Amino acid sequence: MNTKVRYHLLLCASSKKQLCCKSTQGIKSWERLKNILKNLNLDSPNHPKGMILRSKVDCLRVCKSGPILLIWPDGIWYENVSPKRIDAIITNHLIKGNPIKEWIIKETPLASFTKELRTRTTS
């Protein structure tokens, strides 16, 4: 795969554990996420800024206040990601570059992991 990837979104939407949200809630958010990315052509491998990948995951180990959405490489974790919130996150965070602070529960940016890893492997 020689495609530029801009973001990878992981959504805990219909976990077998059913701890962070009801499966019906999660499925609605997952369907909205797939549809909005497709409708805005953000999932296209030919998008000039790089494509946005999405994956439905079984558990992100938060297990409350879901659906939970994790956005890489920013390492931004959102809670209570309803279909309406999906729309707002796509527009504000992914398109305009402004994460929605009041819905963020955790920040683990990939850049800090990479820097830490380089420090560990070179020392």
Ligand code: FES
């Ligand atoms: S069940 Fe969704 S984060 Fe664990």
